[in-house]
Amino acid sequence: MKPVPVLTPVTKTLFTGTGLTPFIIRRLLTAVVLILGITFIAFSVTQLVPGDPVAANLGQSAYSDPDIVAAFKAEYGLDQPVHIQYITYVGNLLQGNLGISLSSKRPVAEDLREFFPATLEIALVAVFVALVLGVILGTISAMTRDRLPDQIIRVFSLTGVSMPVFWTALTAFYIFFFVLGWAPGTGRLEPGAEPPPQVTGMYTVDALLDGDFATASQAVSYLLLPALVLAVFALGVITRFTRASVLEILGNDYVRTARSKGLPERVVIRRHVLRPALLAIITIAGVAFASLLAGSVLIENVFSWPGLGQYAYKSAVGLDLPGIMGVSMIVATVFIFMNLLVDVLYRVIDPQMKDSK
Amino acid sequence: MTLLNVSDLTVTLATSTGDADAVRNLSFSLDGGEILGIAGESGSGKTMTALSIMGLLPYKGKASGSINFDGKEVLGSSKKKYQHMRGKEISMIFQDPMTSLHPMLTVQTQLTEHMRYHDKMSKSAARESALKLLDTVKIPDPASALRAHPSQFSGGMRQRIAIAMALACEPKLLIADEPTTALDVTVQAGILRLLHQIRDERNLSIMIITHDLGVLSSLTDKILIMYAGSEVESGPARELLSNPRHPYSQGLIAALPGASREGKFLTSIDGMPPELGNFPSGCAFHPRCGFAEDRCSVPPIDATVVSKGHRIYCPVNPFAHDRVEQS
Numbered sequence: 029m030k031p032v033p034v035l036t037p038v039t040k041t042l043f044t045g046t047g048l049t050p051f052i053i054r055r056l057l058t059a060v061v062l063i064l065g066i067t068f069i070a071f072s073v074t075q076l077v078p079g080d081p082v083a084a085n086l087g088q089s090a091y092s093d094p095d096i097v098a099a100f101k102a103e104y105g106l107d108q109p110v111h112i113q114y115i116t117y118v119g120n121l122l123q124g125n126l127g128i129s130l131s132s133k134r135p136v137a138e139d140l141r142e143f144f145p146a147t148l149e150i151a152l153v154a155v156f157v158a159l160v161l162g163v164i165l166g167t168i169s170a171m172t173r174d175r176l177p178d179q180i181i182r183v184f185s186l187t188g189v190s191m192p193v194f195w196t197a198l199t200a201f202y203i204f205f206f207v208l209g210w211a212p213g214t215g216r217l218e219p220g221a222e223p224p225p226q227v228t229g230m231y232t233v234d235a236l237l238d239g240d241f242a243t244a245s246q247a248v249s250y251l252l253l254p255a256l257v258l259a260v261f262a263l264g265v266i267t268r269f270t271r272a273s274v275l276e277i278l279g280n281d282y283v284r285t286a287r288s289k290g291l292p293e294r295v296v297i298r299r300h301v302l303r304p305a306l307l308a309i310i311t312i313a314g315v316a317f318a319s320l321l322a323g324s325v326l327i328e329n330v331f332s333w334p335g336l337g338q339y340a341y342k343s344a345v346g347l348d349l350p351g352i353m354g355v356s357m358i359v360a361t362v363f364i365f366m367n368l369l370v371d372v373l374y375r376v377i378d379p380q381m382k383d384s385k
Numbered sequence: 386m387t388l389l390n391v392s393d394l395t396v397t398l399a400t401s402t403g404d405a406d407a408v409r410n411l412s413f414s415l416d417g418g419e420i421l422g423i424a425g426e427s428g429s430g431k432t433m434t435a436l437s438i439m440g441l442l443p444y445k446g447k448a449s450g451s452i453n454f455d456g457k458e459v460l461g462s463s464k465k466k467y468q469h470m471r472g473k474e475i476s477m478i479f480q481d482p483m484t485s486l487h488p489m490l491t492v493q494t495q496l497t498e499h500m501r502y503h504d505k506m507s508k509s510a511a512r513e514s515a516l517k518l519l520d521t522v523k524i525p526d527p528a529s530a531l532r533a534h535p536s537q538f539s540g541g542m543r544q545r546i547a548i549a550m551a552l553a554c555e556p557k558l559l560i561a562d563e564p565t566t567a568l569d570v571t572v573q574a575g576i577l578r579l580l581h582q583i584r585d586e587r588n589l590s591i592m593i594i595t596h597d598l599g600v601l602s603s604l605t606d607k608i609l610i611m612y613a614g615s616e617v618e619s620g621p622a623r624e625l626l627s628n629p630r631h632p633y634s635q636g637l638i639a640a641l642p643g644a645s646r647e648g649k650f651l652t653s654i655d656g657m658p659p660e661l662g663n664f665p666s667g668c669a670f671h672p673r674c675g676f677a678e679d680r681c682s683v684p685p686i687d688a689t690v691v692s693k694g695h696r697i698y699c700p701v702n703p704f705a706h707d708r709v710e711q712s
Contacts (some may be wrong), residue, residue, distance in 0.1 A: 089504070162488060264586060280484065281479060281485040282486055282487040282488070284441060284479065285486065285547070286487065288439055288471055289476070289553075290467075290468050290472030290503060291468075291472070300487055300490070303490075304489060377489070378488075378489050
């Protein structure tokens with residue numbers, strides 16, 4: 029592709045260069061286009077779904093009163109033709125306005141600010157646990173191939189990916205709450221406890237920022253069980269993937285070379301095997317993290333965790349168009365961001381990739 | 386002085402159809418400063434012999450017999466002992482320099498990591514020594530080569546880097562497994578000359594594995610020819626190449642391009658080498674051998690000494706007669 033002549037040399041390198049910064053800039057510009065595309069698809073899908081948002085949100089008697097229905101439609105712009113509705117939505121979106129939720133009657137942006145960090149908090153913990161444990165277990169598994177540790181790890185990781193999430197969640201809740209009494213219960217804090225002042229929306233972080241260690245430790249005790257349950261599936265996937273990936277790398281000639289130099293096995297594994305294996309693992313971890321966000325609906329219901337999953341569920345049931353749009357946009361943004369992060373990490377791990385666009 | 390003495394080495398590998406012996410009762414020795422060439426078709430057990438010395442047999446591979454290196458028994462050593470020996474006492478270069486160097490690590494890391502581990506060198510001392518090594522193997526501009534990744538070099542240059550890596554801790558024995566097979570013909574001669582020169586300068590013993598007898602003729606002091614995991618003939622290089630006595634060695638040498646007369650097709654040995662786990666009994670070559678008799682398929686096949694240091698494993702010994710006539 030020819031460079032556009034209006035670009036000055038500096039901006040030209042920013043857009044077409046092979047370094048990391050031009051790469052990120054290009055990807056962010058693509059991301060904007062992608063997100064716009066996603067709004068279009070999400071909007072079209074919500075229009076295709078049979079169901080009347082007015083009926084879903086107004087009571088029986090209000091729905092039979094044409095004046096109230098007309099007022100409701102006018103208030104939310106539902107009286108406009110579909111394409112006008114979409115253009116209005118995108119126009120508002122560009123100004124940072126995500127609309128008013130039909131079910132909560134609050135701005136969607138405000139709702140998301142409240143619900144998204146709750147999910148982000150358990151998802152971050154889950155993906156951290158899954159990634160660290162998964163890489164360690166997968167590596168041990170590969171190194172003890174076919175021997176006892178490998179067999180045990182394989183049974184557990186297979187169980188992890190095979191168990192339905194809601195079943196894991198219910199079982200874990202039953203065992204750790206009812207039977208053992210280790211978990212404090214549902215929700216994010218003790219009933220009636222004052223949440224810390226909102227900065228990030230993640231209670232643990234906010235409480236720490238506030239210097240309130242009691243609330244922070246309480247928040248940790250509440251989030252641990254849902255986060256670990258959420259981690260189970262990703263842990264299984266990452267463990268299995270790491271095992272396969274390490275085994276594949278172990279068969280490479282350059283690993284034999286490293287061993288022929290008399291390096292201790294831990295150096296061979298850490299420097300020569302895990303580095304290339306991480307390339308593959310990062311890809312799967314990025315996808316796993318993004319799907320954790322989307323897949324937390326069931327877990328959040330079991331643990332009454334007021335997160336994005338619950339919000340998405342309520343919006344969908346209430347045919348709350350702005351709510352559904354908001355959720356899809358935020359999930360899409362996370363997916364796009366994770367992909368970008370994965371690609372950036374790729375380049376950091378494998379310096380040879382910096383030459384390619 | 387004998388540096389390496391291998392006796393009765395048998396290597397067993399796990400295959401999909403069960404265990405199979407890839408190397409069978411192999412014995413040979415190598416003196417300090419000597420170059421030994423091991424030749425044979427692919428699948429004859431050359432590489433497995435080398436890997437068993439290094440303690441690097443593939444998954445589920447087992448070796449038995451005796452490997453004595455520098456006065457010590459090596460076979461059955463602990464992992465720790467092997468680790469201290471590899472790279473430091475015995476080092477190895479591999480067939481394909483495109484895959485045997487790590488694609489994501491710089492030349493400096495790959496060239497210095499074992500020096501730092503074995504010889505407890507500081508980073509700067511190891512770097513100094515790496516620069517000298519790259520100079521020894523004739524890499525232009527060693528300083529910038531250290532910062533580069535292997536992908537920035539050609540195959541021949543990569544093999545020179547691999548040789549530098551193998552020499553880093555000044556080992557007593559260098560095992561070169563088909564060091565020129567993956568390279569262009571024009572580059573091959575340079576690598577072989579380099580190996581020869583290094584032997585002369587460092588009084589290093591080299592074990593070179595190849596399927597190309599042409600490679601051995603100019604380089605080696607001794608040659609061992611293998612077929613189906615066993616020795617068929619061994620002896621001083623010049624003697625063996627000019628006067629091969631085993632029908633298989635005869636066939637190999639006759640198949641060399643230089644050996645055929647102009648205007649004639651290259652000669653070849655009929656049939657295919659046997660597959661691992663399916664080696665014929667007795668002399669494994671007998672189904673392809675023009676001189677085979679009934680006794681050839683009956684083990685054991687004993688060695689026949691032809692002259693000093695030159696022996697063959699052939700019960701028929703079909704060329705003994707004209708040897709007598711010639712001399």
